Amino acid sequence: MVHQYRSNGYNIVLDVNSGAVHLVDDVVYDLIPLMEEDLKAPVSELMRLTGGRYSEDELIEAAGEIRELKEKGQLYAPDVFAPYLDRFIERKVQDRVVKALCLHIAHDCNLRCRYCFAGKGEYHGNRSLMSFEVGKAALDFLIAHSGNRTNLEVDFFGGEPTMNFDVVRRLTEYGRSREKEAGKKFRFTLTTNGLLLDEEILDFANREMGNLVLSIDGRKEVHDRMRPTAGGTGSYDRILPKLLRAAESRNQENYYVRGTYTHFNTDFAGDVLHLNDLGFEQISVEPVVCDPSEPYALTEEDLPKLMSQYDELAQEIIRRRKEGKFINFFHFMIDLSGGPCVAKRLSGCGAGMEYMAVTPEGDLYPCHQFVGEKEFLLGNVWDGVTNPSLAEEFGALNVYQKSSCRDCFAKFYCSGGCAANAWHAQGDVNGAYEIGCTLQRKRIECAIMIKAALSEQE
Amino acid sequence: MKHIKTLETRDYRESMKEGGCGECQTSCQSACKTSCTVGNQSCEHKEKK
Numbered sequence: 001m002v003h004q005y006r007s008n009g010y011n012i013v014l015d016v017n018s019g020a021v022h023l024v025d026d027v028v029y030d031l032i033p034l035m036e037e038d039l040k041a042p043v044s045e046l047m048r049l050t051g052g053r054y055s056e057d058e059l060i061e062a063a064g065e066i067r068e069l070k071e072k073g074q075l076y077a078p079d080v081f082a083p084y085l086d087r088f089i090e091r092k093v094q095d096r097v098v099k100a101l102c103l104h105i106a107h108d109c110n111l112r113c114r115y116c117f118a119g120k121g122e123y124h125g126n127r128s129l130m131s132f133e134v135g136k137a138a139l140d141f142l143i144a145h146s147g148n149r150t151n152l153e154v155d156f157f158g159g160e161p162t163m164n165f166d167v168v169r170r171l172t173e174y175g176r177s178r179e180k181e182a183g184k185k186f187r188f189t190l191t192t193n194g195l196l197l198d199e200e201i202l203d204f205a206n207r208e209m210g211n212l213v214l215s216i217d218g219r220k221e222v223h224d225r226m227r228p229t230a231g232g233t234g235s236y237d238r239i240l241p242k243l244l245r246a247a248e249s250r251n252q253e254n255y256y257v258r259g260t261y262t263h264f265n266t267d268f269a270g271d272v273l274h275l276n277d278l279g280f281e282q283i284s285v286e287p288v289v290c291d292p293s294e295p296y297a298l299t300e301e302d303l304p305k306l307m308s309q310y311d312e313l314a315q316e317i318i319r320r321r322k323e324g325k326f327i328n329f330f331h332f333m334i335d336l337s338g339g340p341c342v343a344k345r346l347s348g349c350g351a352g353m354e355y356m357a358v359t360p361e362g363d364l365y366p367c368h369q370f371v372g373e374k375e376f377l378l379g380n381v382w383d384g385v386t387n388p389s390l391a392e393e394f395g396a397l398n399v400y401q402k403s404s405c406r407d408c409f410a411k412f413y414c415s416g417g418c419a420a421n422a423w424h425a426q427g428d429v430n431g432a433y434e435i436g437c438t439l440q441r442k443r444i445e446c447a448i449m450i451k452a453a454l455s456e457q458e
Numbered sequence: 459m460k461h462i463k464t465l466e467t468r469d470y471r472e473s474m475k476e477g478g479c480g481e482c483q484t485s486c487q488s489a490c491k492t493s494c495t496v497g498n499q500s501c502e503h504k505e506k507k
Contacts, residue, residue, distance in 0.1 A: 021465040028461045062461045073471065074464065080471065088478050100484035151481050151502065187483075333498035340499050341477025342470040349496075355484045367486060412470065413497030418486075444497065455465060 002032060002076065003409030007449040008315060014448070015069075016409045018077035021336060022069070023452050027054045027062040035066050036076055081342055082400055088343045092353065093395040096385070098145040100153040100350070101138055102357040102368045105130050105161035105168055110195050111235055113227045115260055115288050115296055117369060118159060123359070124372030129164040130360040135171040137381040138358045143182045145384065155189040157357075157368060162196040172208045189213060191258075193227070194239035194246070202246055210254060214243045217259040218271020218285060225264060226296070244279055252281040256330060259285040262296035266305045269313040276320070276327045284330030287439055289369075289421055298435055307442050314446040318453045334413070334447040345412045351419055352378065352394025366394050369420030394419065397429065404432040410441045468501075479503045 001016040011029040013022040024032070027050075034049050035041060041049075046059050054062075069075035107118070108127040139154070146152055154175065156168045168190065175186040190205050191213040205212055216239060217223040224234025247255055257280045261268035272285050287306075290297050298306070313329065320327050339345075349355065352366030359371055362381040370376040379386035399405040399416040417440065421433035481502035 017470065019467045019470045021467055023463040023465070025461045065459045065462050068459070069462065069464075073469070077471070081474070084474050091478075092480075097480060099480065149480055151483075153484055330498070335498055335500055337466040337468055338500055339468055340482055340496050340501050341468075341473035341479075341503070343474070343478035344482055344499075345470070345496055349486050350484050351486065354480070355486065415496045447497070451465060 001079065001407075001409065002036060004029060004032060005445055007311070007445055008318075008453065010449055010452045012445070012448055012452060013075075014409055015075050015077055016412065017079045017081075018074050019336075019412060020069070020074035020077075021448055021451070022074070025062075027058050028066060030054075031059070031062055031066055032075070035063065039067060039070060039076075081346060085343065085346050085398055085400065089347060089396055089398060092347070093392050095147060096145065096353070096391070096395075097147040097149055098142055098354055098356060099149045099151070100155075100355040101142050102155045102157045102355070103130065103135060103138060103161075103171070104158060104357060104359050104368070104371060105135070105156050106159040106164040107360050108163055109158060109160040109193070110163060110230060111160070111193050111227055112230055112232075115226055115262060115290055115294070117289065118371075123159075125359075128360040130167055130358075132167050132170050132174075134358070134360065134362040134381065135167055136174055137362060139171060139175050139178070141381045141384060143178060143184055146184065150183065150185055151187060152184050153187045153189070155191060157191050160193055160195070161190060162192050162201055165196070165201055169204060172204075176208075187211075191215070193235070194242045195229075195235065197239075197242045197246060202249060205246075206249055212246060212250065212255040214246060214255060214257050215259070216240070216243055216257050216275065217261070218265070218268065219274045222261075222265045222271055223259075226260070226262065240278070247280050247282070252326075256282045256284045258330075259283075260288050261285055262288040263298055263302060264296055266298075266302050267309060268306075269309040269316070272313055272329060273316060276325075281326045282328050282330075286331065287436065289418075289424065289433075289436075291424070300435065303435065303438055306439060310439075310442050310446050314450055318450055321454060322457060331443045332447040332450055334444070334451060336448075336451060342412070345415055346399050348394075348397040348399075348416050349418065352391055352397075354395075366390070367420060369418070370423075394429070402430050402432060404437070408437070408441070410437070410444050413444045414440050476503060477501075 003014040011024045013024055030050050043059050106129050107123050187210040189211040190209045193215045220236045223236040227235050229235050257275055275283050357365045357368040357371050364378040365371045365376055385391045399411040402416050405411045405416050419429040421436050422431040423429050425433035
């Protein structure tokens with residue numbers, strides 16, 4: 001399976017099943033689909049099929065290079081991974097290793113973001129805070145079920161976790177106190193809207209949090225429209241100095257400013273660049289996920305604009321990087337040479353099996369997106385998983401199960417997409433969220449083009 | 459090669475030999491929380507070696 005496209009003056013060829021990425025000239029670009037049918041096609045036939053655009057010598061040379069790639073396994077590679085993945089998933093479901101938890105420290109929030117999937121912080125339930133005892137039981141559960149994994153991830157999430165920060169602090173200390181005897185290493189993340197981010201919290205976060213996720217949507221008018229305070233006023237002016245201070249105090253590393261774009265700001269590239277102009281270097285701005293009936297939901301009609309925004313953003317990022325101004329856009333990050341193994345690439349995000357969300361009451365859900373949806377209740381931190389068939393259903397998720405993924409070039413980069421998105425869109429965790437898939441494919445194309453452009457500079 | 463420049467990538471077939479250790483980051487924990495992207499993640503197995 002080959003995916004080829006032209007972007008920003010580059011002819012890019014992805015050999016989907018080997019992972020190889022080739023930058024090619026026009027003659028190879030035109031020959032690759034022709035020679036997939038017949039690798040030994042005579043030059044006269046290639047000349048006829050390409051309408052006489054290339055000389056005989058060019059065609060002979062280009063065809064020779066294509067055959068060489070094929071021999072090296074870097075072109076027209078077959079998909080040989082299904083039996084391997086079956087064995088991998090069978091083992092995964094049998095081992096039931098848990099390695100990451102999203103702790104809902106507070107089902108309460110001091111903002112009233114209009115698109116909040118947590119229902120303004122409450123997640124379809126009452127406002128509540130996680131107690132230390134529940135959090136401790138969650139960390140004990142994680143350690144006990146983490147098998148031989150060393151690295152354990154815990155995200156302090158909400159609502160707004162800084163509204164219950166003493167528990168965050170105590171849980172971090174408890175986790176650290178157990179690392180040595182348990183042979184584990186915790187990686188903590190704090191996700192916050194920044195409103196309560198004072199020096200004390202920041203100092204603690206800089207010592208203990210491997211990653212800090214700071215919510216801001218971009219331009220003031222965009223941010224304030226969707227992220228008002230409980231009193232109804234905009235929050236941009238109140239959070240911005242705190243977020244800038246946080247980014248600087250972390251030396252512009254190991255954090256993200258994280259925004260959401262919606263139908264109201266389909267020109268979101270302006271928001272990404274605004275954040276960079278403010279001084280942020282690590283930026284993630286992502287499409288909203290919500291019920292399609294919401295006025296801010298992205299629509300099919302938004303897609304052409306959104307696609308061109310990704311193109312424009314990619315070109316501007318290249319320009320800035322070449323000028324020595326750093327910007328890292330999360331959705332354009334791609335690790336071609338050191339990225340994950342094929343098992344990881346094909347077997348989904350891990351929700352419901354190796355990753356779970358914990359409510360303030362100690363209930364376990366497949367991930368934060370499912371919290372409060374009773375049919376997805378997995379168990380609790382004291383009894384563990386009490387609904388094993390649900391865990392197995394999630395653990396078995398992989399791209400070969402999803403009909404819409406099989407022929408998609410992006411399957412090795414998105415691992416079948418987000419189960420919650422699929423469920424929201426089609427009522428099935430094995431379904432697909434088409435708008436999300438279209439945007440994902442575009443982002444991957446842009447990310448690889450950026451690699452190509454920056455590789456020329458090296 | 460004159461017509462083709464190949465970027466350095468990880469060979470998926472090769473990765474079957476030592477892959478699947480599970481030490482890598484859970485994709486949704488990184489920043490996104492609403493999308494699944496694994497292509498941008500690093501392999502911890504390689505880092506350990």
